[in-house]
Each structure stands twice: as structure tokens, then as C-alpha cells.
Amino acid sequence: MNYLAIKHLHITFAFLSGSFFLLRGLWMLLDSPMLQRRWVKIVPHVVDTLLLASALVLVFWSGQYPFVQNWLTAKVLALVAYVVLGTIALKRGKTRGVRTFALLAALATFAYIVAVARTRQADVVWQAAGLGG
Incomplete structure (x- = not known):
């Protein structure tokens, strides 16, 4: 391949x-x-x-390696956050409110990972908000 x-x-x-x-x-x-x-x-x-x-x-x-390329480092760190939030959302959250918040946060984190992958810019959120340099 x-x-x-x-x-x-x-x-x-x-x-x-x-x-x-x-x-x-x-x-x-x-x-x-x-x-x-x-x-x-x-x-x-x-x-x-x-x-x-x-x-x-x-x-x-x-x-291109994480901890050498900033955008890959951002993806890896966001992936860790996504996994933790996903686990809270689907398994470990004690209340429905906690699970719902974790679900929304995990989905936002997933969207961030996709945005970083597409732009190869770790600060893609700040740039989209007009705050990036």
C-alpha cells in the first residue's frame, strides 16, 4: 500500500x-x-x-513525529483527553449530568483533533476565533 x-x-x-x-x-x-x-x-x-x-x-x-511536530503533539495530547472523556461519558461518569458533559467535551475534543489534522496547526481554534498569530 x-x-x-x-x-x-x-x-x-x-x-x-x-x-x-x-x-x-x-x-x-x-x-x-x-x-x-x-x-x-x-x-x-x-x-x-x-x-x-x-x-x-x-x-x-x-x-513526522509527535513531540517534534507541534500539530502531531497536539493531536496526541488531545487524543489522550478524548479517551479519558469518552471513558467518563460511556462508563465511569457517576451521574447522567457528568456523562453528558463528558460526552459533549469528548465530541468537541474529537472535532479539535480533526481540525488539527486538516490544518496541521495546533492553534487552529484560536485562529478560527481570530485570536491566533
């Missing part, structure tokens, strides 16, 4: 991961029994593993 094919796979896995997270978040808000289905607990791990694997291939093939 070439770089462009891996990049398109990465984008596809990112879309699937975000979409499925949104769906599970909606099911959480609706107290849907769908969240307890076996496949719903397995598929996100498969998609996220493929997303991470494609990201690692892109990093090595492009020679």
Missing part, C-alpha cells in the same frame, strides 16, 4: 470511530440496551486499533 491509501484508511477509521462514539453516546443518553450488546463492546476496539495502526504507519512513513 502507498502513503495515500493508508491516509485514506486512517481518515475512514477516524470517521467510523467518531461516528460510532456519537452513536454510543446517544444510546447512553437514551439508556438504550444496545450499549450492552456484545458487538457494540467489541467493534470500537477493532476500529480504534486499526485507526492507531494506520496512524503509526503514517508517522513512520512521513517522518
Whole structure:
């Protein structure tokens, strides 16, 4: 496979991961029994593993590394925040309010990750608000 094919796979896995997270978040808000289905607990791990694997291939093939490239560092740190917030939203949040807030924060973080990936600018939020230099 070439770089462009891996990049398109990465984008596809990112879309699937975000979409499925949104769906599970909606099911959480609706107290849907769908969240307890076996496949719903397995598929996100498969998609996220493929997303991470494609990201690692892109990093090595492009020679652009986190903690060297600011935008990749921002993506990695935002990814950690996204995972923590997602866990609170879908599992660990003690109240519906906490889970809802974590869900919205995770979705905003996911949007930030996508914006950074598209612009390769870590301060994309500030630039969009007209505050960036």
C-alpha cells in the first residue's frame, strides 16, 4: 500500500470511530440496551486499533513525529483527553449530568483533533476565533 491509501484508511477509521462514539453516546443518553450488546463492546476496539495502526504507519512513513511536530503533539495530547472523556461519558461518569458533559467535551475534543489534522496547526481554534498569530 502507498502513503495515500493508508491516509485514506486512517481518515475512514477516524470517521467510523467518531461516528460510532456519537452513536454510543446517544444510546447512553437514551439508556438504550444496545450499549450492552456484545458487538457494540467489541467493534470500537477493532476500529480504534486499526485507526492507531494506520496512524503509526503514517508517522513512520512521513517522518513526522509527535513531540517534534507541534500539530502531531497536539493531536496526541488531545487524543489522550478524548479517551479519558469518552471513558467518563460511556462508563465511569457517576451521574447522567457528568456523562453528558463528558460526552459533549469528548465530541468537541474529537472535532479539535480533526481540525488539527486538516490544518496541521495546533492553534487552529484560536485562529478560527481570530485570536491566533
